[in-house]
Amino acid sequence: MRYEAPTTTKEAATLLAKENGEACVLAGGTDLLVRMKMGLSEPDLIVDIKHIPAMQEIKISASGTKIGAAVSGTRLGDNKALKKAWPGVVEATNLIGSDQVQGRCTMVGNLCNASPAADSVPAMIAAGAKAVVVGPKKRRTVTVENIVTGPGQTSLEKGEVIESITLPKRSGKSGDAYLRFIPRTEMDIAVVSAGVNLTLEKGVVKTARVCLGAVAPTAVLVPDAAKAIIGTKLDKAALESLAAACSAACNPIDDKRGTVEYRTKVAGVLGRRAAEIAFKRAGGSK
Amino acid sequence: MTGVLVDTTVNGDAVQFACPTDETLLDSLRDRVGLTGVKEGCGTGDCGACSITLDGQLVCSCLVLGVEANGSEIGTVEGLADSESLHPLQEQFINHAALQCGICTPGFLVAAKALLDKNKDPSEEQIRYALAGNLCRCTGYDKIVRAVQAAAKDLRKKKK
Amino acid sequence: MTHDQSFTNQKFKVVGTRVNRPDGVDKVTGRAKYGADATAPGQLVGLFLRSPHAHARIKKIDTSKAEKLKGVKAVITSADLPDHTNGALLDKLTNCMARDRVLYDGHAVAAVAAIDRQTAKKALKLIKVSYEVLPHVTDVDEAMKPGAPIVQPGTKTRGVDPKPTKDSNVAGVSTFGHGDLDAGFKEADVIIEKSYKTEQTHQGYIEPHACLASVGPDGSGELWVTTQGHYTYRTDCAALLGMDLAKLKVTSSEIGGGFGGKTHVWIEPIALALSRKANRPVKAVMTREEVFKASGPTCSTSMDIKIGVKKDGTITAGSAHIRYQDGAFPFIWGQLGAMTAFACYDLKNVQAVGYDVLVNRPKVAAYRAPSAPMAAFGVESTMDLLAEAIGMDPVELRIKNAAKEGTKASYGPTYGPIGIGPTLEAAKNHPHMKTKLKKNQGRGMACGFWFNFGGQTCTDINIGSDGTVNLSLGTVDVGGSRASMSLICAEELGIPYEQVKANVADTSSLGHNDTTEGSRGTFSSGMATIFAAREAIEELKNRAAQMWDIPVEEIEWIDGEARAVGQQHDNLPPLTLKEIAAKAAGTGGPIAGHNEVVADGAGVSFASHICDVEVDPETGGTKVVRYTVIQDAGKAIHPDYVEGQFQGGAAQGIGWALNEEYIYGEDGTLQNAGFLDYRIPVCSDLPFIDTQILEIPNPNHPYGIRGVGETSIVPPLAAIGNAVSNAAGVRMTHVPMSPPRILKAIEDAGA
Structure with a gap:
């Protein structure tokens, strides 16, 4: 196995493109090294992206927020401005694993691992996040919901690597939140999860995005759930209708972590609870 | 072995060591550097027995490649005590009987130190969540949490 | 054997104090050496190839390519492991390495020793095994149905009349009890009959099985290993490999948790066989996945409980049928479960039947009070239902029916002084019982019993010329016993605790000791230590007699010194242990004390637990809000470590009750062989666990010791079950009470 630690994104993309065998990107390694331990992955080339300066940046500007692909969960959580602007995205990322894992894991790694239960993904999708994808020849911007195509599958082409995630500019009264259900208090993979992002105008929900995790092969954006609360003050009926829309959008499986029935029911509960938190964070009151 | x-x-x-590129830092530390205080409980980042600090950051050494540590500063349980005395965490773990079999103890000590370095006066809940990545099967965590609370108090006193 | 009863009432000087453990510094500095921490010059890495199937015939194993790989020094299959035991240990051998068939997902089929891990891994991939997949069964109830695939052909059910002629997966049926069940149920005003299920759990010790094996061409060998019983490992390994006992030296490393799981051999005989074949030391360490798939978890169960009660709370009859899943090899887990089911109560009419059932899962091993927690879940849940039905407080119902001194136990013997009544009275009066519950919270309580064991034990005391004392023990220290034994030794000799250094001796340095299991460590090694110390005291008195030139009969040993008795010796100042030790070379040589004993008379142990649990009615999520353990310890030698056992057992029971379970797929393979999805409690899942130690002396031990390690895991399943049922408003009958199960129960009840 070759180990390379390039210092530019272009170099990384070129290495990945040229490798004929199995080539893997290493950011935090909290998924890749587990796969290697379990014998599920035997890379011929590992490209460590942590030495690329552009991948280590967190930039907050007038146009939005840019988070490098190698920024760890801990660093994300330590950034007060980011936490204030996007509490849901930060809390979702900070839920991944233990403090030990937080020291290594990244949002982009969480995304590219392409697990339907990834914590940061529903929050990013709800936030309207975009990924800056760099290939050996060109760079493109892709909405996060278009990165993962199925369990373990992404739309990235050979040689492509995500350099950063951008979050849109926050307007006025807005808030986001992410909730997941796990059997324990820590260390589990989400059985079901929900991210909600909304903005208010005169106390009424003006825009909203609701995204569910672990209820389908990929995270699911639920426009009907958003519709259910837009134009409302999150009254009981709106919340119930949001919950129903969330449950209706589920296409889950029975597995070691939960049942179809359970996930469908709890998706609605979490969607409702996350919406209430996001509403409160946006300054809303009933 | 083809190593780097x-x-x-x-x-x-x-410390200089040579290791294959696909070897974890945990294996490098144990097998090549001889620091067997770093334990493998799972190899998948779920138990925390292999906790170390890497450039000051708490990590599971089973989730880091040995080659990634090039140019880095590593801290393990073997470095907690100074030549004169034990670290207050080590003393309080003994005083509070916070260990039974002791296999998880090195990881707990390293993780607890990382917590107290950042937070001098953590609440019980903060301690419990900060140590959630370290599994202990003997103690039910009761005496571990008490030992960390006592050590935090000792460290605060020392500072004054 | 009889013991000086006055010791149970004596005033102790150091016993009962909370001293620091002798292995503490090593364990907090990383110096303590566990199973995987030893190395030997030229050591090889041993790895195992394991079955991907739940049940299959091995048609052929081709190891030729692996053997030819550069760096591979030995490859082993069952062909290298003839049965040297005339069938006596064939099950053990077959579990260590599959012979004609693989019996569970993870069953070993071959092993290699190579110069490094990379090479060994490559070699495993080069071994080609052809399997003929056979039908499998992993569920205990399915395995008992007619037409189920037979796991061990030739198995005829033991314990039924007439003797069966057909093969069955029911290896044994064990029946205990007395009285007339039918008559008893006729007397009852209320009868509750309920079925329950518990899933399979693992001990979850954090240290995987690991050993360093070395066998030379002369037939002598050494084994460094993490184990609860290095003598048992020696006996088994020597028998399986055809070695002489005396030529295999087994050293127990520090043990990183066992809880019963390190009482059997798994990889160790194979590591020795690899070493013998390669003529080099071999280190073998299980991965966590291997630990889950191929060590020895505990049984899953399914049971029917029926108890009848009068309106005044008198239980008139109790019956239990409990089906224990033994994995692929039979043992007496059903028997133990049947014995424990009703042990807390004084019942006139009682019958408990335990079934040992074979399935395609790993061979079951002991797990802390093995078989008792499941039976207690069924019985103690039913007790709460009875209390509710007759409108009686659940604690009062238990107090009314509690066994006491003189009660004929449901499993046969008549109890001596026991602690079930006192733990229940303590529970009733505990402040925990009086705190108010908040919304969605429920309180539960339950009782538990465990036998405790004694067994073969042997201890040495050697006094150095400076008066410090080496205490050599043969029972592995699993929970702080070196501290407890040092306290006992210091107490007897009358010297400070710090003057004693305890160590666990290897099998070549001390006589046979049974495995540290059955909560026997402190009870039995404590007994042997007391007797060894008393022998040493006799010798110290002899030496003092020589030094003073007076008859030994005129010497007493008090507070660590020899004192000459009587007016004629008034001018003789006492001789301390140190002074006598300093002169030992001139008075007869080294001073020592030894004891070899079969420690009889282990005292039965009881506990009552109380817990409060909060249930989220919308998600089925649970939170343990408060937990209290009350247990009879007999004399608590080191209270810190007694509390530690109480807390640790409770935490394991809480995990079992709420989230831990083996999940098998349709294909019979284990779906969650890792700490990610086998969910043991993490630090943030638990509250502080309150403990109350009751000391009801065991009259059969010089210090009144019972044994404390296991009972604490018995009540939690039922205590949590009762609390969750009270919080959710619906009776939970399936452990673990995971959020999906709780939510489903709530919804089914509402529908």
């Missing part, structure tokens, strides 16, 4: 040479600082001392 890795230059590190371990517990303040310069």
Whole structure:
């Protein structure tokens, strides 16, 4: 196995493109090294992206927020401005694993691992996040919901690597939140999860995005759930209708972590609870 | 073995080792540097027995490649005590009987130190969540949490 | 054997104090050496190839390519492991390495020793095994149905009349009890009959099985290993490999948790066989996945409980049928479960039947009070239902029916002084019982019983010329016993605790000791230590007699010194242990004390637990809000470590009750062989666990010791079950009470 630690994104993309065998990107390694331990992955080339300066940046500007692909969960959580602007995205990322894992894991790694239960993904999708994808020849911007195509599958082409995630500019009264259900208090993979992002105008929900995790092969954006609360003050009926829309959008499986029935029911509960938190964070009151 | 040479600082001392590129830092530390205080409980980042600090950051050494440690500073349980005395955490773990079999103890000590370095006066809940990545099967965590609380108090007193 | 009863009432000087453990510094500095921490010059890495199937015939194993790989020094299959035991240990051998068939997902089929891990891994991939997949069964109830695939052909059910002629997966049926069940149920005003299920759990010790094995061409060998019983490992390994006992030296490393799981051999005989074949030391360490798939978890169960009660709370009859899943090899887990089911109560009419059932899962091993927690879940849940039905407080119902001194136990013997009544009275009066519950919270309580064991034990005391004392023990220290034994030794000799250094001796340095299991460590090694110390005291008195030149009969040993008795010796100042030790070379040589004993008379142990649990009615999520353990310890030698056992057992029971379970797929393979999805409690899942130690002396031990390690895991399943049922408003009958199960129960009840 070759180990390379390039210092530019272009170099990384070129290495990945040229490798004929199995080539893997290493950011935090909290998924890749587990796969290697379990014998599920035997890379011929590992490209460590942590030495690329552009991948280590967190930039907050007038146009939005840019988070490098190698920024760890801990660093994300330590950034007060980011936490204030996007509490849901930060809390979702900070839920991944233990403090030990937080020291290594990244949002982009969480995304590219392409697990339907990834914590940061529903929050990013709800936030309207975009990924800056760099290939050996060109760079493109892709909405996060278009990165993962199925369990373990992404739309990235050979040689492509995500350099950063951008979050849109926050307007006025807005808030986001992410909730997941796990059997324990820590260390589990989400059985079901929900991210909600909304903005208010005169106390009424003006825009909203609701995204569910672990209820389908990929995270699911639920426009009907958003519709259910837009134009409302999150009254009981709106919340119930949001919950129903969330449950209706589920296409889950029975597995070691939960049942179809359970996930469908709890998706609605979490969607409702996350919406209430996001509403409160946006300054809303009933 | 086709290996690469890795230059590190371990517990303040310069250490050089050679390892295959797919070897974890946990294996490098145990098998090549001889620091068997770093334990493998799962190898998948779920138990925390292999906790170390890498450039000051708490990590599971089973989730880091040995080659990644090149140029880094590593801290392990073997570096907690100074030449004169034990670290207050080590003393309080003994005083509070916070260990039974002791296999998880090195990881707990390293993780608890990382917590107290950042937070001098953590609440019980903060301690419990900060140590959630470290599994202990003997104690039910009761005496561990009490030992960390006592050590935090000792450290605060020392500072004054 | 009889013991000086006055010791149970004596005033102790150091016993009962909370001293620091002798292995503490090693364990907090990383110096303590566990199973995987030893190395030997030229050591090889041993790895195992394991079955991907739940049940299959091995048609052929081709190891030729692996053997030819550069760096591979030995490859082993069952062909290298003839049965040297005339069938006596064939099950053990077959579990260590599959012979004609693989019996569970993870069953070993081959092993290699190579110069490094990379090479060994490559070699495993080069071994080609052809399997003929056979039908499998992993569920205990399915395995008992007619037409189920037979796991061990030739198995005829033991314990039924007439003797069966057909093969069955029911290896044994064990029946205990007395009285007339039918008559008893006729007397009852209320009868509750309920079925329950518990899933399979693992001990979850954090240290995987690991050993360093070395066997030379002369037939002598050494084994460094993490184990609860290095003598048992020696006996088994020597028998399986055809070695002489005396030529295999087994050293127990520090043990990183066992809880019963390190009482059997798994990889160790194979590591020795690899070493013998390669003529080099071999280190073998299980991965966590291997630990889950191929060590020895505990049984899953399914049971029917029926108890009848009068309106005044008198239980008139109790019956239990409990089906224990033994994995692929039979043992007496059903028997133990049947014995424990009703042990807390004084019942006139009682019958408990335990079934040992074979399935395609790993061979079951002991797990802390093995078989008792499941039976207690069924019985103690039913007790709460009875209390509710007759409108009686659940604690009062238990107090009314509690066994006491003189009660004929449901499993046969008549109890001596026991602690079930006192733990229940303590529970009733505990402040925990009086705190108010908040919304969605429920309180539950339950009782538990465990036998405790004694067994073969042997201890040495050697006094150095400076008066410090080496205490050599043969029972592995699993929970702080070196501290407890040092306290006992210091107490007897009358010297400070710090003057004693305890160590666990290897099998070549001390006589046979049974495995540290059955909560026997402190009870039995404590007994042997007391007797060894008393022998040493006799010798110290002899030496003092020589030094003073007076008859030994005129010497007493008090507070660590020899004192000459009587007016004629008034001018003789006492001789301390140190002074006598310093002169030992001139008075007869080294001073020592030894004891070899079969420690009889282990005292039965009881506990009552109380817990409060909060249930989220919308998600089925649970939170343990408060937990209290009350247990009879007999004399608590080191209270810190007694509390530690109480807390640790409770935490394991809480995990079992709420989230831990083996999940098998349709294909019979284990779906969650890792700490990610086998969910043991993490630090943030638990509250502080309150403990109350009751000391009801065991009259059969010089210090009144019972044994404390296991009972604490018995009540939690039922205590949590009762609390969750009270919080959710619906009776939970399936452990673990995971959020999906709780939510489903709530919804089914509402529908």
